[in-house]
Amino acid sequence: MQHVSPIREPLVTGGKTYHDITNDVCRQVEAKPNARWAAALAVSLVGLAIFIYSCYRTLWYGIGEWGLNKTVGWAWDITNFVWWVGIGHAGTLISAILLLFRQKWRTSINRAAEAMTIFAVICAAMFPVLHMGRPWLAYWVLPLPNTFGSLWVNFNSPLLWDVFAISTYFSVSLVFWYIGLIPDFATIRDRATGPIARRAYSVLSFGWTGSAKAWSRYETVSLILAGLATPLVLSVHTIVSFDFATSVIPGWHTTIFPPYFVAGAIFSGFAMVLTLMIITRKTFHLEHYITLEHVESMNKVIILTGSIVGIAYTTEFFIAWYSGVEYEQYAFINRAFGPYWWAYWSMMTCNVITPQLFWFRKIRRSLTATFIISIFVNIGMWFERFVIIVTSLHRDYLPSSWAMFSPTMIDIGVYVGTIGLFFTLFFLFAKFFPVVNMAEVKAILKSSSGVKHHPHKTMHGTEKELNTNPHHSNE
């Protein structure tokens, strides 16, 4: 038993029992798909169709289908790549870093957040692979023995580091997520009535029985995986920022990039978690598990990371002036007051100003306000990457090669398409997988539900402290 401060609000409300948790989470897995879910899936399948069509155009006719030109050789593709990878980071932060910090509020949101990580990384990976132009040769990025050209890959290149970082991140996140799913699959298996469901979830549950020894190992594995995933998630966005920071383009060549990108990634990721969780809790009636307390905690992370991002924007500007480098100074003046001023000020408004509204407790605890602000942050963080990438490239050292970038329909199609792909995967996950980690929520139920338990005998004597929670009277 752990000690819980009496001023903490309960994390599971509504006086739930262990069996209620199982019922509430398994309900949508076992029930027939409802109309709202089918409609939502249909909309995302339209998005997926747009994705497939745009990929076909890109691959059949080549990268010329995109709006890139000789000056702006990287635009929406890498913007979307960084945006998606960043979104993924919140899942790992919730499941790994908050586990190391023993934050109990992570338990009911970590499953969906990790799923979001995995799907976001899948979407992110589409962009570099498509930009290769010949994705069937994607294996050339691996150091394989071969007979063409310069024999081995270039280990000095940040783009190659990206290959290792993203693929490690994806596979470790997938394993971490799956380990957590195994006990919950066992729960669904033991409740399953149909033969297909029973067999399918038997296979998925890896024969889990929940024996004490297995749980002991499970906990060790989770802790070590969290310890490995924590530096991993920081390394991934650091390496993504190296794609820019190691080049000699004014506006990119800065040492502030790694921490600034990591903070931005967590910022955008939490915004996406909030967007998804506010919808999910409503659709699947999980209000007792994903409470206002959870939303408020996530909003606090958004204020913190949003402010870090704001400081980074200001620091960049200051350093550009302080460096005395003419090109660097021009790059920043051009960002804020050049032809892409609207992108810069959209970024500033969405990322620096709107999250500050969360200083008000009322706004932090309002679902509508949180949902709207989370959308603003998602948009703002997309603009951040667009501003960094396109405004730094479009006016380089030679004014004769200055150009503007405008996306084609295919650019837009690939981007909108990945959103379709993401939501298709997310809705399938929400239907067939338990969206809340039942085992972990059950583990915190006794200490964090705010409900009096009447055990026949109390062993560790902490029961009295638990029952001093002032919120009990509300239950």
Next chain:
Amino acid sequence: MNKKFVLGIYDDEDVLLSAIENIRAAGTKIYDVFSPYPVHGIDDVLGIKRSRLPIVAFFCGLFGTSFALWMQIWMLGFDWPMIIGGKPHIALPSFIPVTFELTVLCAAFGMVITFFIVSKLKPSLRVNVFDKRSTDDKFVMAIEIKEGVTDLSALNNLLRSNGAIEVNEKEVIK
């Protein structure tokens, strides 16, 4: 060979923990305990030793580090040296990111695969659980019955006096 078990069903983790302590103190050997979630403190009362999986993770990670360094140094330093950006052939600082990623990859996969093997977890169509409620809301304590040795009514009393809400018998066909 068929094995017979007595199953004590509990519905509270604290009752379970004290029951385990008392039953083990009474000299009865507990075969296993099944719970819907990890019960903290159960390792101590059941006498489960600390898992050595972190050691596995450490050595797999060490293998990843050495393999990554060897691979990069051999490929770019010896097998096909090229001058890239005026850097030395063996440019250690730029080998760090890949080395770090492979360390994490090997440590995580090595540990998880070992976990699956030692816990005998593998995809299977049929899974035998003692009591299906142990993945939902009940804690199940299994005690093996040895023919002619185990006194069933005494065991029943022992389990019930320690808070079991139900005591069942179960035969497992091996």
